[in-house]
Amino acid sequence: MAREEYHALRRRQVAEAVERLVAAHGLDGVTVAKTAAEAGVSVGLVQHYFASKDDLLRYAYTQLTERTLARAIEQAEELDRHRSRIQQALAHALAERLPLDEPRRAEWRVAFAFATRAVDNPNLAAVRNHTEAQIRARLAQAISNGKKCGEVRNHTDPDTQASRLLAHLDGLALHTYLDPTALPASAALAALHDYLSGIFPGRCRAHD
Amino acid sequence: MAREEYHALRRRQVAEAVERLVAAHGLDGVTVAKTAAEAGVSVGLVQHYFASKDDLLRYAYTQLTERTLARAIEQAEELDRHRSRIQQALAHALAERLPLDEPRRAEWRVAFAFATRAVDNPNLAAVRNHTEAQIRARLAQAISNGKKCGEVRNHTDPDTQASRLLAHLDGLALHTYLDPTALPASAALAALHDYLSGIFPGRCRAHD
DNA sequence: TTGGTTCTAATATGGACGTATTGTCAACGC
DNA sequence: GCGTTGACAATACGTCCATATTAGAACCAA
Numbered sequence: 443m444a445r446e447e448y449h450a451l452r453r454r455q456v457a458e459a460v461e462r463l464v465a466a467h468g469l470d471g472v473t474v475a476k477t478a479a480e481a482g483v484s485v486g487l488v489q490h491y492f493a494s495k496d497d498l499l500r501y502a503y504t505q506l507t508e509r510t511l512a513r514a515i516e517q518a519e520e521l522d523r524h525r526s527r528i529q530q531a532l533a534h535a536l537a538e539r540l541p542l543d544e545p546r547r548a549e550w551r552v553a554f555a556f557a558t559r560a561v562d563n564p565n566l567a568a569v570r571n572h573t574e575a576q577i578r579a580r581l582a583q584a585i586s587n588g589k590k591c592g593e594v595r596n597h598t599d600p601d602t603q604a605s606r607l608l609a610h611l612d613g614l615a616l617h618t619y620l621d622p623t624a625l626p627a628s629a630a631l632a633a634l635h636d637y638l639s640g641i642f643p644g645r646c647r648a649h650d
Numbered sequence: 651m652a653r654e655e656y657h658a659l660r661r662r663q664v665a666e667a668v669e670r671l672v673a674a675h676g677l678d679g680v681t682v683a684k685t686a687a688e689a690g691v692s693v694g695l696v697q698h699y700f701a702s703k704d705d706l707l708r709y710a711y712t713q714l715t716e717r718t719l720a721r722a723i724e725q726a727e728e729l730d731r732h733r734s735r736i737q738q739a740l741a742h743a744l745a746e747r748l749p750l751d752e753p754r755r756a757e758w759r760v761a762f763a764f765a766t767r768a769v770d771n772p773n774l775a776a777v778r779n780h781t782e783a784q785i786r787a788r789l790a791q792a793i794s795n796g797k798k799c800g801e802v803r804n805h806t807d808p809d810t811q812a813s814r815l816l817a818h819l820d821g822l823a824l825h826t827y828l829d830p831t832a833l834p835a836s837a838a839l840a841a842l843h844d845y846l847s848g849i850f851p852g853r854c855r856a857h858d
Numbered sequence: 859t860t861g862g863t864t865c866t867a868a869t870a871t872g873g874a875c876g877t878a879t880t881g882t883c884a885a886c887g888c
Numbered sequence: 889g890c891g892t893t894g895a896c897a898a899t900a901c902g903t904c905c906a907t908a909t910t911a912g913a914a915c916c917a918a
Contacts, residue, residue, distance in 0.1 A: 468769070470678070470770075473904080473905060473906080475904090475905075475906090483867090484868075485868085486866055486868070486869095487866055487867075490864085490865065494906080495907090551769070557828060558766050560828065561828065562675075562676050567829075570828070571831075574829065602841075605832060606841045608821075608825065609824070609833060610817070612821045612824055613816075613817040613821020616820055616821065617813070617816065620765060620778070623779075624786065624813065625813050625817060629813065630817075636814075640848070660895095681876080682875080682877085683875075691896085691897095693876095693897080694896055694897045694898070695895080695896055695897075697877075698894090698896065703876065
C-alpha cells in the first residue's frame with residue numbers, strides 16, 4: 443500500500459471512532475484519549491495523524507457529510523434511472539436525512555451535534571455550509587426540472603422552495619429526534635410527503 | 651422581604667447570569683465559577699442556592715421557557731383582543747421564536763443550546779417536552795378555532811397540523827440561525843407566513 | 859553500517875473544572 | 889447570653905483533559 447493511502451486509511455479509522463463516540467455519548471463525550479481507545483490505538487498515534495482535536499473533529503465531520511451527501515445523490519440517481527417522478531425520488535433521498543430508525547437516528551445525532559457546534563466553530567461551519575449549499579443547489583435543480591416537466595407550477599421559485607424544503611425537513615428531523623412521542627417517525631415521513639406534494643402538485647407530462 | 655422571596659430572587663439572579671453566559675459563549679462556556687463572576691457573587695453562593703451544576707442549568711432553562719411561553723401567550727391574547735384574524739395572531743406569536751434580530755437571536759441561541767443538551771439530559775428533556783406540549787396544545791386549539799370560524803378547512807386535523815407547524819417553524823429558525831446567508835431572517839418570516847396561509851386559506855365568517 | 863525520517867507508544871505537564879471543606883458572621887430562639 | 893442555624897466566602901481537592909515531551913521501532917537512503 444502506498445504511504446499516502448496508508449495515511450488516509452489511518453485517519454479514517456480514527457475518524458470512525460469519533461463517530462461512534464458521538465453517537466454513543468454526544469460530542470461532549472469525545473476526548474482524545476477515548477477516541478484512541480475506541481480506535482484501538484494510542485493517544486500518540488492520534489496526535490501523529492491530527493494536529494489538534496479541532497482538526498480531528500473537522501475531519502470526522504467532513505467525512506460524515508461527504509458520505510451522506512454521496513448516498514443521497516446515489517439514491518436520487520438510482521430513482522432517476524427508473525424514471526420515477528421527481529417528487530418520489532426526492533422523497534426517498536430526503537427521507538435518508540430523517541431519524542426514522544436507529545441507524546439513521548444515530549447518524550442524525552452525529553450530524554446534528556456537529557452542526558450545532560458549528561455555530562461557535564468557524565472550521566466546522568465552513569464544512570457544514572459547503573455541504574448544505576450543495577444540497578440546496580441540487581434541490582433547486584430538481585424543482586427546476588420539475589417545472590420543465592410539468593410537476594411543478596410555473597411561478598414556483600426553485601431557490602426559495604429549496605431553502606424552505608430543507609428547513610422543513612430539518613425541522614421535522616429535529617422534532618422527531620428530540621421528542622418522538624410528540625412527532626413519531628411515521629408522522630414526520632407523512633409530513634414530508636405532504637409538503638413535497640405541495641411543491642409538486644402536477645404530473646410529469648413526458649419522459650424524454 | 652420574606653425569606654422565601656429572597657431565596658427565589660437570588661436563584662433568579664444567578665439563573666440570569668447563566669443565560670447571559672450561554673448567549674455569549676454557548677452552554678459549554680458555562681462554568682460555576684464564571685456564573686458566579688457574571689452574577690457578581692462567590693462560588694459558594696451559587697453552591698448554596700443550587701445543589702449541583704445540573705440543578706442550576708435545569709432551573710435556568712425552566713426560567714427561560716416559562717418566560718418565553720408567557721410572552722407568546724400574551725402576544726396571542728393581545729391580538730385576540732383586537733379581533734385580528736387567527737392567522738395574523740399566530741404569525742406574530744410564532745415570529746417571536748425566530749431569530750429575526752440580535753435579541754431574539756440570543757434568546758433562540760440559549761433555548762436551542764438547552765434543547766440540544768436535553769437529548770442527553772433527561773432533566774432538561776422533561777422541561778422541554780413539557781413546554782412544547784403546552785405550545786402544541788395551544789396551536790391545535792387555535793387551528794381548531796379557525797375551523798369553527800371558517801379560516802381553516804374542515805378536513806384539517808388540528809393536532810397534526812400543529813405538530814407540523816411547530817416543526818416547520820423550528821426548521822426555519824434553525825436554518826436562519828445556522829446560516830443566515832442561506833436563509834435570511836426576512837426569508838424565514840416570509841416562509842412562515844406562506845406556510846400559515848396554507849393552513850388558514852379562508853376568511854373568518856364572523857366574530858362572535 | 860550509519861543516519862535520518864516516519865510511525866507509534868508511554869508518560870509528563872499544566873490548566874480547568876465541579877464539588878467538598880472549612881471558616882466567618884449575623885440573626886434568632888431559648 | 890448562648891448555642892444553633894442559615895447565608896455567604898475562600899480555598900482545597902481530586903479528576904479529567906489537550907497537548908508536549910521523550911523514547912523506541914521500523915524503514916529507507918547514503
